[in-house]
Structures are given as C-alpha cells and as structure tokens.
Amino acid sequence: MRKKTYAATALLAAALMALSACDSDNGGGKPATVVAEQTSQRAATVLDQPFEKPDLVLTDTHGKKYDLREETAGRPTLIYFGYTHCPDICPLTMGNIAVAKKQLPKAEQDKLRVVFVTTDPARDTPAELGKWLGGMDSQFVGLTGDFATIQAAARSVGIAIEPTKKDKNGKLVSVHGTQVVAFSPKTDAGYVVYGESATVEDFTKDLPKIVKGQNP
Numbered sequence: 192m193r194k195k196t197y198a199a200t201a202l203l204a205a206a207l208m209a210l211s212a213c214d215s216d217n218g219g220g221k222p223a224t225v226v227a228e229q230t231s232q233r234a235a236t237v238l239d240q241p242f243e244k245p246d247l248v249l250t251d252t253h254g255k256k257y258d259l260r261e262e263t264a265g266r267p268t269l270i271y272f273g274y275t276h277c278p279d280i281c282p283l284t285m286g287n288i289a290v291a292k293k294q295l296p297k298a299e300q301d302k303l304r305v306v307f308v309t310t311d312p313a314r315d316t317p318a319e320l321g322k323w324l325g326g327m328d329s330q331f332v333g334l335t336g337d338f339a340t341i342q343a344a345a346r347s348v349g350i351a352i353e354p355t356k357k358d359k360n361g362k363l364v365s366v367h368g369t370q371v372v373a374f375s376p377k378t379d380a381g382y383v384v385y386g387e388s389a390t391v392e393d394f395t396k397d398l399p400k401i402v403k404g405q406n407p
Contacts, residue, residue, distance in 0.1 A: 234393040235373075235383050235407045242381035244268075244374055245344035249308070249336035252321030257334055259306065259344075260379070267402040268304040268374040270381075272345045272352055274311035274365050275323040280387055282327075284371065289327040291394030299402045302376070306332045308341055310352045310367040348372050348381055373397075377404035 244260055251257040259270075269288060273281035288305055295303065307324055309315035312335045320333030338354060345352045350368035358364045369387035374380060383401065385393070397407035 234389040235385055235397055237406050238382050238384065241375070241378065242348045242372065244379050244381060245270075245347050247308075247334075247340070247344040249334040249340070250317055252317045252324065252333045254317045257332065259334075262332075263304045263306070263374070264379060265376055266302055266304045267376045267404065268306060269371055269401075270306045270308065270348070270374070271371045272308045272310050272341070272350055272367055273369075274309050274355075274367070275315050275319055276311065276363070277365065280369050284369065284387065284389070285324070285327050285331070287389065287391045288371070288394055289331070290391045291398050292328060292330075294395050295398055295402065299399070300330070303330075303398070303402055304332060305330070306334060308344070309333070309335045310341065310345075311355045311365050312336060312338050312341065313355065314363075349384075373401050375404040376402070383407060 244263070247259040249257055249259070271281075271284060271288075273284070275281070285305075285307060292300055292303060292305065305328065307320070309320060315333075315335050317333070317335060320335055324331040324333045342352055345368065348370075350370055350372075352367040353365070355363055355365045371385040371389065372381040373383040373385070375382050383397075383406070400407050
C-alpha cells in the first residue's frame with residue numbers, strides 16, 4: 192500500500208512528511224512502506240508558523256503521570272512518535288539523537304528533553320519503553336497511554352499515525368510519521384521539523400542551536 196500524508200495547514204507545505212510501515216519482525220527487512228515528499232535536501236525545515244506544543248498527559252517509564260507541557264516548559268525539546276518493535280527507522284533516529292546529544296556540554300545535555308511517544312501502546316508498556324530507551328540514553332523520556340490521545344497529539348504537529356495491525360502475513364505492522372519536531376526553549380513552540388533522512392551529523396550540528404532556541 193502507498194500512503195501520502197498532507198498537513199492540514201499550509202505551514203507544512205515545505206516540510207518533509209513521511210509515513211513508514213514498520214514490520215514487527217526484528218529479523219530485519221525494509222520498511223513495508225516509505226513515502227516521502229520534500230521540497231528541500233536540508234534535513235531540517237524551519238517553520239514559518241510554529242506548532243503549539245501538544246497538550247498531552249501520558250504515563251512515563253516509571254509509571255507516573257507525565258504532563259508534556261508542564262515537564263518541558265522552557266526547555267529545548269525533541270519529540271518523536273514511534274515504537275520499540277520497529278526494526279529500523281525508530282532505533283536509527285533515536286540512536287542518532289543519542290549520539291549527537293552526547294556531543295553537547297553536560298549542562299546543555301541536562302537541559303535538553305528528548306521525548307519518545309509510542310505509537311504502539313498495547314505492547315509498549317512503561318517497563319518496555321524504559322528498557323529500550325535506557326539502552327540509548329538514560330535521560331530520554333518514554334511515554335505511553337491511550338492510542339486515541341497519542342494519535343490526536345501527533346496530528347496536532349502534522350504527524351500521521353495509525354493503529355498497529357496485522358499485515359497479510361499475520362505480522363504486526365505500525366504505520367507512523369517519521370518526523371522529529373524540535374521545540375524552542377524560548378517560546379515552547381515547535382519550530383523545526385526533521386525528516387527521516389536526518390543523520391548524526393545533522394543533529395550534532397544543529398543541537399547546539401536548538402538548545403538555545405536558534406534556527407539551525
């Protein structure tokens with residue numbers, strides 16, 4: 192199946208939009224579907240009209256309530272929607288961010304919030320999220336909860352996700368947008384979008400600016 196995702200508002204016309212269907216079989220293989228539309232070769236797209244941070248309250252890896260706006264207020268924040276059973280795009284993206292984050296001075300690492308919101312809450316329990324993210328960076332925040340709530344939050348920042356389902360071979364497949372949205376510590380608005388082509392080098396170059404609320 193081929194899917195295209197279009198933002199509900201014109202501000203995403205210049206941003207990379209992607210849906211990726213990931214096979215739950217960690218034995219490997221390519222994503223079942225990757226459809227990308229972009230108007231620039233740049234990894235980062237700076238939005239003319241930034242996103243409002245989602246009003247999202249979920250459960251973190253410690254089983255406690257996590258209010259996204261409250262917990263990340265005034266902090267540089269990266270948000271990604273994905274799932275732990277993803278064999279490729281999700282671990283690659285989070286791994287790239289983890290490596291780039293470690294290049295920052297310690298004080299800036301402590302300021303940065305990297306939030307991973309599961310698109311597969313039925314399987315991604317707090318413990319599962321904690322184990323998976325802990326292998327990359329102990330400061331990463333993992334959130335799980337009601338799928339409809341997560342889907343609405345993702346949609347509010349132009350990212351489409353679908354419920355996990357079985358493909359024709361009986362394997363569980365999750366279809367989700369692959370963007371990383373960066374929120375400014377100055378305005379708490381999501382002003383930069385990264386597509387799945389973003390590399391370690393891209394994040395390493397841009398994070399020092401992101402933590403200061405500057406354009407990359």
